[in-house]
Amino acid sequence: MAKPIVAIVGRPNVGKSTLFNKIIGHRISIVEDQPGVTRDRIYAEVEWLDHYFTLIDTGGIDADTEEIIPAQMREQAQLAIETADVTVFMVDGRAGLTTSDREVAEMLRKSHKPVLLAMNKVDTSNRLDSFYEFYELGIGDPIEISSAQGLGIGDLLDEIVKHFPENKGVIYDDDVIKVAIIGKPNVGKSSIVNSILGENRVIVSDIAGTTRDAIDTPFNDGEDQYVLIDTAGLRRKSKIKENIEKYSVIRSIAAVERADVCLLVIDATEGVTEQDTKVAGFSHENGKGTIIVVNKWDLIEKDNNTMNKFIKEIRTELAYLSYAPILFISALTRQRMPKVLETVKFISNQRAMRVPTGGLNEVIGEATLLNQPPSDKGKRLKIFYGTQGSIKPPTFVLFINDKKLMHFSYERYIENRIRENFGFEGTPIRFIYREKSGRD
Ligand SMILES: Nc1nc2c(ncn2[C@@H]2O[C@H](COP(=O)(O)OP(=O)(O)OP(=O)(O)O)[C@@H](O)[C@H]2O)c(=O)[nH]1
Ligand SMILES: Nc1nc2c(ncn2[C@@H]2O[C@H](COP(=O)(O)OP(=O)(O)OP(=O)(O)O)[C@@H](O)[C@H]2O)c(=O)[nH]1
Structure with missing residues (x-):
């Protein structure tokens, strides 16, 4: 919830x-x-x-x-x-x-x-x-x-x-894939929603902040049930540009909170903005799946290197989202639009994936052999074993000798080994550490 x-x-x-x-x-x-x-x-x-x-x-x-x-x-x-x-x-x-x-x-x-x-x-x-x-x-x-x-x-x-509500908002079945479309005003969120739905249910306009409030649109693609959580602009226009932007961040936060997968929509003509990094950070911290969608790709003059340059910029600005796939689309011309829903489904499955304990421990064992765990004052980190505690997001419990010895860089290394072996594309991975002595 x-x-x-x-x-x-x-x-x-x-x-x-x-x-x-x-x-x-x-x-x-x-x-x-x-x-x-x-x-x-x-x-x-x-x-x-x-x-x-x-x-x-x-x-x-x-x-x-x-x-x-x-x-x-x-x-x-x-x-x-x-x-x-x-x-x-x-x-x-x-x-x-x-x-x-x-x-x-x-x-x-x-x-x-x-x-x-x-x-x-x-x-x-x-x-x-x-x-x-x-x-x-x-x-x-x-x-x-x-x-x-x-x-x-x-x-x-x-x-x-x-005063917290007993049940917050509409509760959908767990197998309904909840997708939040987030991004700055005017990046094309409503257009993407329209394009996904293939029908004109949302009013698209040139002026920032003129479309309707965040609203849920449930639909079905013949196989899976989805709900699109749209965060289009404020109902009433704000006179102050900073307010429009700030409020759209707050709205995005509310939408991300309810989502499984977030489409972080970036305007190809503007690149990654500060606001994008704020909402992306929220999605990451809250364990949601993220797909980076670069929209309005039709407006960009391209040469052989344009896409690579974009990817590089995004990977630098949104470094902590290294697991998130990047799609270059145009909601207007529908270029690569079918990829969007396909990727949503894929990421949603990746976020719900469970790996067997045996396989996980093989990967951890191999990883520690290839790259020795860090040590401090003669004491070396030992990872006794690990198990996947939960999904959505995938969370691993690692039994180790001393929590103080687990450094961020080694955790990142283990995370990368797990990703190389099992995937978990588009979703953050979490670790929980439990201390135990080697003799238990
Ligand atoms: N060229 C081009 N224009 C686009 C594309 N997607 C959206 N637009 C235009 O960009 C403008 C804003 O699109 P919206 O879909 O209303 O954007 P939004 O993010 O929902 O905007 P807010 O409601 O203000 O949050 C409209 O004029 C769209 O026609 C695209 O892929 N290419
Ligand atoms: N005496 C007293 N002063 C306080 C208290 N809380 C805040 N202040 C002072 O009130 C002033 C305004 O505090 P802020 O927290 O910046 O107020 P704000 O409501 O966030 O203001 P805006 O950002 O302009 O909306 C500061 O000088 C604070 O030190 C309090 O409990 N007692």
Whole structure:
């Protein structure tokens, strides 16, 4: 099941980023820190009392002009309503209630989705005079916190996890292949969806952010059941380009969360952008399959080396996705479009593949003979044996003598040997280490 999404919204300067950073203190990283994986403070994976969730910071309203703040706050709140399972609405206890607080609270209240009211900057145990004012917002008791001092955060997290939905969103059968189409505004996501479906069910337009919201399109190719999760642009246009881009990252995150395989769509005329690396990093960290789809290939003037140059650039910019296949397509001319679904099916199977323990241990044994495990202060890493613990993504449990001796580069070596022997194309592979003494 997909992890719940929690969003923090509120006026500029109420302390959203400070809270976000405090909560990240409790953050767990599912994958070991890997070089090259872009970390962005837009989202964080959080664990609180055995609950796992994705925290997004919609923050960073540009407070330059007083006039645009209300409009931006509405946009931010709308995004939270559409994307988050629980919204934390933050107000500034010292500043007291403001008009824009009222307006946003009303939007959140009308959405009938779980909203918590966090009253920040309560730095001492004394109740601030403004406390009772905030009841006027009609979204329940203010939860008093001090993000800066780290007070009340545990209580807030307790409340957050209490409001998680029992069943998140539509639950599809496990054998339905869920495909998220992610990428910047205007790269051709809707066109690809259209092309895959072979019918005009989605409106394609030239203007960024004009198509409809993320929506599921189930279909069947005669053999398998699929659901396309499209993340086309915001329903209402944002006036601010940065917001369009940022919101599309947040939407992509919500879509990736639910997917098995992600089509990371890159615009051939622009190459890999920062936004692409952010969502790709999320897909990788969350153990999803990824296919890199370079669209609008028809617009590129080509010589013999063009494709290779592109591949090189992608492999450099998205180094941690070395396992992801790259397709060069045109949704417009349908060039290589049939390859897309074919590859989705293939990657989905690779992500669900299980290898026999005997074969796995042969590969590990051979690998350690060919390239000795690292040692430290005279103690050498020993891998006693391994087994595939789970699938989606493939996860291997390795029994070793000392976790401290397992280095990233040796793990990468073992991973590569496993890939050479078994494939696992398009999917990340994870390792879990268990220590045991050699005599067990
Ligand atoms: N006294 C006090 N100050 C705080 C607290 N939390 C944040 N601040 C201060 O409030 C200011 C704004 O904090 P931010 O976390 O940047 O606020 P924000 O809501 O993320 O602001 P934007 O990014 O502009 O949306 C900073 O100067 C913080 O140090 C708190 O609990 N108590
Ligand atoms: N030349 C060319 N144009 C394309 C191709 N794919 C899409 N386009 C055009 O690019 C524009 C944007 O396509 P969309 O499919 O709406 O892009 P999107 O990613 O869904 O955009 P948002 O809804 O803004 O997120 C449209 O004008 C398409 O006709 C392609 O392969 N080649």
